[in-house]
Amino acid sequence: MREGRLLRAIAAPWTRLTRVQSLLWARKWGTLVGFAALVIFFSLLRPSVFPTVQNWSNIIEQVATLAIVSVMVTAVMVTGDFDLSVGALASLAGVVAVDLMANHGVPVVPAILIALLVGVVGGAMNGLLVAYGGLSAFVATLATMTAYGGAALLYTDGATLFSGIPEGFRWLGQGDVAGIPTPVIVMLVVVFLAWLLMEHTVFGRRLYAIGGNAEASYLAGIAVQRLRLAAFVLSGLGAALSGVILASRLFSAHPQAGNPFMLGAAAAVFLGATAFREGEPHVLGTVLGVLIMGVLGNGLNILGINSYIQSILTGVIIVLAVLISSLSRRR
Amino acid sequence: MRIGLRLPFSTLAAAAALLAACAAPPPAAAPGAPKKTIAVVTPYMANETTKYVIDRFKKEAEAKGWQVTVTDTAGDFNLLVSRIKDAVTQKVDAIVLGMGDPAQMTQGLEAARQANIPVFGIDAGNAPGVLVNVTSDNASLGKLSAETLAKAIGERGSVIMFTHDPHPGVRARAVAAAETFAAYPNIKVIEKKHIEVPGPVDNARKITEDLLTAYPDNGAIAGIWAGWDEPALGAVQAALAAGRAEIRVVGVDGTDFAKAEIAKKGPFIASVAQDFDAMAAKTAELIEAYFNGKKPESEAILIPGKLVTAENAK
Numbered sequence: 339m340r341e342g343r344l345l346r347a348i349a350a351p352w353t354r355l356t357r358v359q360s361l362l363w364a365r366k367w368g369t370l371v372g373f374a375a376l377v378i379f380f381s382l383l384r385p386s387v388f389p390t391v392q393n394w395s396n397i398i399e400q401v402a403t404l405a406i407v408s409v410m411v412t413a414v415m416v417t418g419d420f421d422l423s424v425g426a427l428a429s430l431a432g433v434v435a436v437d438l439m440a441n442h443g444v445p446v447v448p449a450i451l452i453a454l455l456v457g458v459v460g461g462a463m464n465g466l467l468v469a470y471g472g473l474s475a476f477v478a479t480l481a482t483m484t485a486y487g488g489a490a491l492l493y494t495d496g497a498t499l500f501s502g503i504p505e506g507f508r509w510l511g512q513g514d515v516a517g518i519p520t521p522v523i524v525m526l527v528v529v530f531l532a533w534l535l536m537e538h539t540v541f542g543r544r545l546y547a548i549g550g551n552a553e554a555s556y557l558a559g560i561a562v563q564r565l566r567l568a569a570f571v572l573s574g575l576g577a578a579l580s581g582v583i584l585a586s587r588l589f590s591a592h593p594q595a596g597n598p599f600m601l602g603a604a605a606a607v608f609l610g611a612t613a614f615r616e617g618e619p620h621v622l623g624t625v626l627g628v629l630i631m632g633v634l635g636n637g638l639n640i641l642g643i644n645s646y647i648q649s650i651l652t653g654v655i656i657v658l659a660v661l662i663s664s665l666s667r668r669r
Numbered sequence: 670m671r672i673g674l675r676l677p678f679s680t681l682a683a684a685a686a687l688l689a690a691c692a693a694p695p696p697a698a699a700p701g702a703p704k705k706t707i708a709v710v711t712p713y714m715a716n717e718t719t720k721y722v723i724d725r726f727k728k729e730a731e732a733k734g735w736q737v738t739v740t741d742t743a744g745d746f747n748l749l750v751s752r753i754k755d756a757v758t759q760k761v762d763a764i765v766l767g768m769g770d771p772a773q774m775t776q777g778l779e780a781a782r783q784a785n786i787p788v789f790g791i792d793a794g795n796a797p798g799v800l801v802n803v804t805s806d807n808a809s810l811g812k813l814s815a816e817t818l819a820k821a822i823g824e825r826g827s828v829i830m831f832t833h834d835p836h837p838g839v840r841a842r843a844v845a846a847a848e849t850f851a852a853y854p855n856i857k858v859i860e861k862k863h864i865e866v867p868g869p870v871d872n873a874r875k876i877t878e879d880l881l882t883a884y885p886d887n888g889a890i891a892g893i894w895a896g897w898d899e900p901a902l903g904a905v906q907a908a909l910a911a912g913r914a915e916i917r918v919v920g921v922d923g924t925d926f927a928k929a930e931i932a933k934k935g936p937f938i939a940s941v942a943q944d945f946d947a948m949a950a951k952t953a954e955l956i957e958a959y960f961n962g963k964k965p966e967s968e969a970i971l972i973p974g975k976l977v978t979a980e981n982a983k
Contacts, residue, residue: 393882500926594867639879645863
């Protein structure tokens with residue numbers, strides 16, 4: 339009888355699950371379960387290919403650049419703002435870095451630092467427009483996205499920069515440390531620092547407070563404007579870093595190479611936000627969002643699914659995730 | 670918060686004056702002169718390719734003793750229409766469109782038609798009012814690159830195609846390439862992948878990585894055909910990074926970065942360049958024939974491409 343009692347004890351919480359509780363359960367674990375379901379699904383369909391070490395190192399290397407932009411743009415989205423300019427800024431930083439080292443004899447490291455500075459300045463510009471100029475983040479970064487994109491095209495005259503790039507630049511995007519690709523290491527460092535900064539410091543808690551209620555935060559004595567500006571600077575820096583890594587990975591700079599980051603980062607942050615009860619962006623949630631997008635793209639490619647259908651599926655999955663999360667939050 | 674956006678009128682007036690000053694002076698007509706006058710109008714002189722083909726055309730035309738004026742409107746199609754009308758007013762003998770979609774210049778083309786001035790397009794497009802358009806034969810570009818790949822893989826094996834069907838030119842290349850591969854009984858196209866734009870190099874690189882994982886055996890993928898050079902570059906990088914340098918890759922366009930990669934004699938074996946020299950020469954030839962009373966036999970003259978391989982890539 340002891341086994342019976344044990345079984346009942348184990349089953350008890352499950353049998354008592356009401357609809358509300360199951361929704362709460364879905365709320366808490368749904369996104370993670372969804373991710374696991376994707377992994378299992380692809381593993382079952384292509385067991386010899388998908389769940390291999392080689393494929394997973396592929397996936398992680400592929401998402402590294404997107405992860406860096408996304409966790410940094412999370413800082414902006416935590417405060418309730420939005421940054422449409424990250425893709426254009428990544429492109430701009432990439433062409434600046436490559437042009438400096440290929441055409442102006444600037445050594446690799448200073449060239450990279452200047453490119454990162456471009457990201458900081460671009461992000462600060464966004465922050466000034468939004469926090470101090472009072473523009474909506476959507477309008478301000480829509481404008482700067484266009485301007486930064488134009489600057490990248492103007493800078494290169496629309497061309498692709500590919501000749502005269504010093505070999506030393508290759509390490510950042512194509513090198514490795516003890517077999518771990520450099521972009522992955524950079525990603526891990528950035529994710530860790532961003533997680534520390536946003537989840538475990540006063541700075542981070544204040545960003546969340548602003549996102550919760552900017553006016554109340556202001557009345558509570560939080561320097562709302564300065565913090566919103568800082569969030570945009572982080573976002574710009576992340577974009578520039580990704581753009582430079584991408585340029586090293588492709589060993590060439592295309593004036594629009596980073597543009598796809600914008601939609602990818604937004605989708606990753608939204609997907610990641612569904613993994614939390616309050617539905618607000620978190621660094622680790624964003625990483626989960628990036629992984630979901632990476633696994634989806636990789637798995638569908640391996641299954642040989644038509645590219646247009648891939649886009650539709652990605653859209654459907656984002657909508658489903660956010661829908662489930664908002665439905666369960668309403669209870 | 671209210672956003673004040675009240676530009677003083679003087680600012681606008683100053684901007685207008687500045688724009689007017691930037692606009693190129695209208696082409697000078699040569700009344701009574703026996704020299705034929707040609708007005709070249711383009712919205713894209715800042716584009717390297719456009720500049721190249723127009724310079725080539727100018728050379729050809731001047732060698733034939735014509736007077737050529739070139740007007741660039743820097744992407745402004747509205748201004749372009751005005752410039753075409755100016756040329757019509759000056760009664761030039763022919764107007765040449767240096768690229769630019771003629772569907773966006775209907776008004777100007779109509780003015781030219783009424784004045785009986787022939788309009789020749791160089792890689793512009795066909796529209797009412799354009800007598801003839803000289804452009805690359807995208808089908809031949811696709812066929813030539815596909816045939817080069819087929820030969821390079823010994824006419825057998827699995828091939829992946831990187832396409833972008835929303836672009837009519839790239840689509841025409843892909844259709845021709847697919848037909849070419851289909852003619853080889855031992856070549857099989859195993860995947861056709863749509864490449865996202867912008868970001869085609871990175872996108873193609875990721876897709877190639879995924880496909881190399883899906884087809885892990887050496888030789889499982891013999892070749893990759895790309896509809897233009899950017900995805901070919903991404904495919905080459907993925908193949909090299911994965912140690913699958915045996916895969917042969919071809920692109921189309923013969924861009925400088927493709928040539929640099931082809932010259933390394935790695936997986937990127939060939940690209941097909943559009944032959945802008947031939948396009949410029951053909952346009953001049955058609956204009957000369959027109960002056961001699963001979964109209965072009967069709968409204969689209971297609972110029973085949975030039976193969977770029979390791980031998981001539983430098």
